[in-house]
Amino acid sequence: MIATTNEPTQSPGPNAKNHLLLDCKIDNLYYGNFRAVRDSHVPIHRSSITAFIGPSGCGKSSALRCLNRMNDLVRGFRFEGHVHFRGKDIYHAKVDPVAVRRYIGMVFQQPNPFAMSIYNNVAFGLRLNRYRGDIAEKVEAALRGAALWDEVKDKLKNSGLSLSGGQQQRLCIARAIATEPEVLLMDEPCSALDPIATRRIEDLMQELKEKYTIAIVTHNLQQAKRVADRTAFMYVDTSEGGRTGYLVEFGETDGLFESPQEEATKQYIRGEFS
Ligand SMILES: Nc1ncnc2c1ncn2[C@@H]1O[C@H](COP(=O)(O)OP(=O)(O)OP(=O)(O)O)[C@@H](O)[C@H]1O
Numbered sequence: 530m531i532a533t534t535n536e537p538t539q540s541p542g543p544n545a546k547n548h549l550l551l552d553c554k555i556d557n558l559y560y561g562n563f564r565a566v567r568d569s570h571v572p573i574h575r576s577s578i579t580a581f582i583g584p585s586g587c588g589k590s591s592a593l594r595c596l597n598r599m600n601d602l603v604r605g606f607r608f609e610g611h612v613h614f615r616g617k618d619i620y621h622a623k624v625d626p627v628a629v630r631r632y633i634g635m636v637f638q639q640p641n642p643f644a645m646s647i648y649n650n651v652a653f654g655l656r657l658n659r660y661r662g663d664i665a666e667k668v669e670a671a672l673r674g675a676a677l678w679d680e681v682k683d684k685l686k687n688s689g690l691s692l693s694g695g696q697q698q699r700l701c702i703a704r705a706i707a708t709e710p711e712v713l714l715m716d717e718p719c720s721a722l723d724p725i726a727t728r729r730i731e732d733l734m735q736e737l738k739e740k741y742t743i744a745i746v747t748h749n750l751q752q753a754k755r756v757a758d759r760t761a762f763m764y765v766d767t768s769e770g771g772r773t774g775y776l777v778e779f780g781e782t783d784g785l786f787e788s789p790q791e792e793a794t795k796q797y798i799r800g801e802f803s
Pocket residue numbers: 560563565583584585586587588589590591592603746748772774
């Protein structure tokens with residue numbers, strides 16, 4: 530295409546919206562001898578939400594956990610491929626996985642506040658990283674960012690466990706963003722929540738994506754449609770007698786749901802198989 534004078538002639542810089550931030554290419558992912566995932570390449574763009582969908586056991590969580598080396602904690606885990614964050618491979622031998630997780634934080638399926646005060650839950654990571662600035666200021670900013678401040682500002686000394694499920698999940702999001710990661714990984718963050726709390730987290734995700742890049746695993750196709758800019762559909766290959774997950778199709782969410790290219794995607798979206 531020939532650029533007109535109004536069109537940019539250079540590709541956007543690394544901090545620009547929609548710049549490729551995390552490039553995840555899983556050739557093979559093993560737990561011991563079991564090949565759990567193969568051939569899955571998912572590029573994740575800055576300030577966007579990328580959803581992983583597919584039936585149980587297709588490797589969505591395994592793929593997500595590759596993005597911040599969370600699988601390293603699993604005995605027998607082996608990974609072939611690469612995950613490039615800002616162009617650098619996070620699996621390089623010299624990279625410290627703990628440092629990776631500072632940039633790429635995670636929120637889990639079950640809200641899991643620590644058994645300590647709301648304030649200390651959010652301050653936890655800052656203290657761990659020996660943050661030298663004003664911790665109270667950061668705690669407030671994180672709680673505001675997670676849309677929880679107004680509900681907890683008068684009870685910061687109460688236990689995080691005293692909050693409702695939806696509030697606990699927003700507390701976990703506040704804890705994750707307090708240290709200002711660039712990426713937030715969310716593994717079915719709403720599956721333990723009621724529909725109202727779920728919608729609040731979904732609205733929050735839309736706000737957070739202005740500042741953070743988000744990847745989410747969800748079983749809920751409607752949720753993927755509502756929140757995700759791009760969607761990766763994974764399925765399970767049983768042709769060789771095993772159960773290995775693989776990427777069937779990846780693209781803009783609207784396109785993937787409205788005109789899927791692959792038969793397997795069509796059938797899954799129509800609910801013909803799960
Ligand atoms: N820590 C582990 N050790 C051994 N096998 C594992 C481990 N975690 C996952 N697996 C296996 O890897 C495969 C993919 O699991 P994974 O949890 O990534 O799939 P999923 O698509 O997220 O599933 P679900 O939707 O049910 O959570 C499954 O067969 C699962 O049993």
